[in-house]
Amino acid sequence: MLSRRAKLIFWMSRYLERSNFTSRLLITTSELQLDLSLENEISWKPLLTAMSLNKDYLKLNKKYSEKKIIEFLISNKENHSSIINSLNYSKENSLIVRDILPEQSILKLNELLIKFNKTINRKNSNKKNLKLLSNIIQGSQNFMYSTDLEMQRNIDYQFLGLGRFIERTDMLIRILQSQTLRSKQHKKGYEYLTLEWINILKSISAxxxxxxxxxxxxxxxxxxxxxxKTKIFPRSINWNLNQIERAIFRISKKNDLTKNIKEIQRDVNNFKVKSDDLDNFLLFLEKIQKKIVNLDNLVQKKYFS
Incomplete structure (x- = not known):
């Protein structure tokens, strides 16, 4: 397989997964804001911080505003991780590798882009934005369902999965970071904090x-x-690490990346969670995220350089 084609498949999948999870983060933050009436900074700043976008946002805006943050994450083309950019990048990559993708997958991605472009609007109400975000989640999942059902389990499929699972692991860590930061900032009672964490579970349909x-x-x-730590649910960090390891093994049975994945798995499985020590939990998540970034860099170097 040409490294350029593998890279295009890998990143097409990652960008689509990013649009899915960014949509989920926006929906759950909006719902928390509605349920708990938190201040904008307490509710929304942790989301930007977890996504490493706080500085970029403040370059364009002086205050934390729900409306402006939603716009920044959905439709701002200066934000490299915005949904509009992620979807467009995914589409551009798919056009080059469309010969190896199922016809239904291409149709599903086209439908997602058409619906998104028709409904995106800076003046959208919160209700319309939530509908838009739900459509993105459904559309990206339709694409993935199609590839899962119709693609041969060849090396193309393994790079598609590798991109998806690396991105999903990264985004799951960011979801945990955003909620932990939010829990540290406000002084609601334990029952409110539990409600927030339940909403986080609901945000990933878990x-x-x-x-x-x-x-x-x-x-x-x-x-x-x-x-x-759950090993049998597709949106736990542990499960996704197992899928990354499996995809890499199927791409190349003899490689030096497995040891990096196993090290992250050990860290996750051995970590002792203490709900009264959120600072330590944040340090742990930062450590794991750095290792995921390092693994991603090694993948880029090994397969795409």
Whole structure:
């Protein structure tokens, strides 16, 4: 496989997954704002910080405003991680590698872009923005469902999955960071904090799976454990690390990347979560994220240089 084509498939998948999870983050933050009536800075700044976009946002805006942050993350072309840029990058890459993608996948991606461009509007109400974000989540999932059902399990498919799972792992860590930062900042009671963490589960469609998995009373500690360590749920960090390892093995059985993945897996499985020590949890998430970034850099160097 040409390294250029592998890179295009990898990044097409990553950009689409990024648009999906950015949409989820925006929806859950909007819902938390509505339920708990938090100040804009307390509610929205952690989201920008977790996504490493705080400085970029403040270059364009003086204050934290729900409306401006939503616009910045959805439609601002100066923000390299905005949804509009992620979708356009994904589309551009797909045009070059369309010969190896299922016809239905191309149609699903085209439908997503057409619907997005028709409904995007700076003057959208919160209700319309939530509908727009839900369409993005559904559209990106439709694309992935199609590739899962119709693509051969060849090397093209492995690079598609590798991009998806690296991006998803990164975004799951950012979701945990944003909520942990938010929990540290406001002084609501424990029941409000638990409600926030439940909303975070719902944002990744994980609440039902969590309740089936855990027989304990709902607690922040238990939710974090589920996010980190569950081995059989596709949106836990542990599960996605296993998928990264599997994709890399199928791309090249003999490689030196497996040891990096296993090291991250050990860190995740050995970490002892303490709900009263959020600073330590944030340090742990930062450490894991740096290792994911390093793994990503090694993937880029090994396969795409």
């Amino acid at each position: 609440f039902q799976a969590y309740r089936q998995h855990s027989k304990k009373d709902i607690s922040i500690l238990d939710i974090i454990e589920f996010f980190l």
